[in-house]
Amino acid sequence: MRKLKNAELDRKSIEEFKTAKKTPLIVILDNVRSLNNIGSVFRTSDAFLIEKIYLCGITATPPHKDIRKTALGASENVAWEYVKDTLALVEELKLKNIKVVSIEQAENSTSLEKIDIKPNQKHALIFGNEVKGVSQPVVSASDEVVEIPQAGVKHSLNISVSVGVCLWEYYKKLHL
Numbered sequence: 001m002r003k004l005k006n007a008e009l010d011r012k013s014i015e016e017f018k019t020a021k022k023t024p025l026i027v028i029l030d031n032v033r034s035l036n037n038i039g040s041v042f043r044t045s046d047a048f049l050i051e052k053i054y055l056c057g058i059t060a061t062p063p064h065k066d067i068r069k070t071a072l073g074a075s076e077n078v079a080w081e082y083v084k085d086t087l088a089l090v091e092e093l094k095l096k097n098i099k100v101v102s103i104e105q106a107e108n109s110t111s112l113e114k115i116d117i118k119p120n121q122k123h124a125l126i127f128g129n130e131v132k133g134v135s136q137p138v139v140s141a142s143d144e145v146v147e148i149p150q151a152g153v154k155h156s157l158n159i160s161v162s163v164g165v166c167l168w169e170y171y172k173k174l175h176l
Contacts, residue, residue, distance in 0.1 A: 031086070042074040053078060
């Protein structure tokens with residue numbers, strides 16, 4: 001086997017990305033502190049053609065050198081918006097018939113591999129603060145809570161890893 005060169009990867013231009021049909025997924029970051037994590041979320045969202053990212057609360061916004069460092073330019077092509085109040089955003093999205101899902105460890109959560117996705121249903125996935133997770137009021141307001149199954153000691157994944165795992169699972173069920 002031979003590794004592919006960058007020119008062989010069939011990458012979209014920024015203009016092609018912006019006009020491409022998006023995956024009907026929205027990512028919401030609820031008070032995420034790490035600029036590197038935020039940049040990684042942009043990069044992963046680019047990979048899966050995510051429709052939009054909402055940056056909420058204390059979550060920093062582009063342009064910032066530490067976001068740019070891990071986003072590798074994805075913050076310039078993935079649509080994003082800053083919203084101060086995550087809970088207000090959740091209520092607004094629900095009024096638009098978007099299914100709001102907190103990614104969190106909670107009672108009565110759905111294990112990620114068991115999610116049921118209807119192709120015509122748009123989903124907004126909420127990822128929380130590195131220490132406290134998604135805030136309880138936001139979890140309570142969500143339509144569903146999805147948990148990533150974990151078998152080790154820590155039962156804790158870095159937020160950028162959680163985003164990658166969840167976006168891949170949703171993307172598979174929507175596209176494959």
